[in-house]
Amino acid sequence: MPELPEVETVRRGLAPFMEGRSIGALTLNRADLRFPLPRDFRGRVEGRRVRHLSRRAKYLVIVLEGELSIVAHLGMSGSFRIEEAPGGLAAFHHPRSKDEAHDHVVFAMTGDGDGRGDVRIIYNDPRRFGFMDLVETDALDRYPAFGALGPEPTGNALSAGYLAGRFRAKKSPVKAALLDQRVIAGLGxxxxxxxxHRSGISPERRANTLVTEEGDAAPVLEDLTRAIRDVIAEAIEAGGSSLRDHIRTDGSLGYFQHRFRVYDREGAPCVTPGCTGTVARIVQSGRSTFHCPVCQT
DNA sequence: ATCATGACCTGTTAGC
DNA sequence: TGCTAACAGGTCATGA
Structure with a gap:
């Protein structure tokens, strides 16, 4: 699932349990995810304190003391869960359920001496499209996967004018253009x-039709820009508000539910006020697109 | 260059 | 109930 809001929710959920604590032990239950795990991963991170958790697009960054950072991507099915042991790490045991077969990486965090017990942070990923990498912190800017990323949809760098520049020469459907991480980073x-849907634009419309002859943003591109900001901000908020409940129930992070207006709602009535349409599913670039053929033009 | 497609991997669900 | 096919939120390599 993890698009930007989900990764941001994971970051916020993990931060209280990782920042300021040390990685007492790292357990690798296999040698690779999507890519091989870093060489000497265990030896390089064990004993280091976590300074800070950050995020770039859909990448989670765990900044360690000693100028080393873990870059993690959750792929399609990655999630973290938190297990607390009031009696310390020794109190954990290993009931191996079906789901736990995909617990690939376990961080055993040592308490921070502030009354909080020891905690295990467990990375689970059935499809293994996720990965973890180890990078010198001062080289993060040059991390290859970050190099071509477009602006975050949460910041000021995303504007209708910016999108007009990127869309001007793009003949591909706007759906594909928005999925391109080089245009905007973090949308899925x-x-x-x-x-x-919120901005009333057909996913099949060519991206360059949202730009005027002069190369400026058409009014509808202003709407789209606002819709992107809004939908991402609302999803982050929804993730944040679901955090407490989630951690309390099973400690899992990365799969909070959110109410969608079109996604996975094929056949349902369009919720746009006054619209009589029905949500349809089409396939673009081999992936499902949900839209309302009546109010999205 | 730009765009669409297939590949990566496993689990879940719809349909017969 | 069991089997099969389709599908899943993301990237990356490939070839047109």
């Missing part, structure tokens, strides 16, 4: 569908 299939 769900939020692209949602943003297009």
């Amino acid at each position: 299939n769900i939020y692209v569908c949602e943003a297009l």
Whole structure:
């Protein structure tokens, strides 16, 4: 699932349990995820304190003391969960359920001496499209996967004018253009569908038709820009408000539910006020697109 | 260059 | 109930 809001929710959920604590032990239950795990991963991170958790697009960054950072991506099915042991790490045991077969990486965090007990942070990923990498912190700017990323949809760098520049020569459907991480970093299939619906734009419309002859943003591109900001901000908020409940129930992070207006709602009535349409599913670039053929033009 | 497609991997669900 | 096919929120390599 993890698009930007989900990764941000994971970051916020993990931060209280990782920042300021040390990685007492790292357990690797296999040698690779999507890519091989870093060489000497265990030896390089064990004993280091976590300074800070940050995020770039859909990447989670765990900044360690000693100028080393872990870059993690959750792929399609990655999630973290938190297990607390009031009696310390020794109190944990290993009931191996089906789901736990995909617990690939376990961080055993040592308490911070502030009355909080020891905690295990467990990375689970059935499909293994996620990965973890180890990078010198001062080299993060040059991290290859970050190099081509477009602006975050949460910041000021995303504007209608910026998108006009990127869309001007693009003949591909606007759906595909928005999924391109080099244009905007962090949008995925769900939020692209949602943003297009909110702004009344057909996902099949060519991106360059949202730009005027002069190369400026058409009014509808202003709407789209606002919709992207709104939908991402609302999803982050929804993730934040679901955090407490989630941690309390099973400690899992990365799969909070959110109400969508079109995504996965094929056949349902369009919720746009006054619209009589029905949500349809089409396939673009091999992926499902949900949209309302009546109010999205 | 730009765009669409297939590949990566496993689990879940719809349909017969 | 069991089997099969389709599908899943993301990237990356490939070829047109």
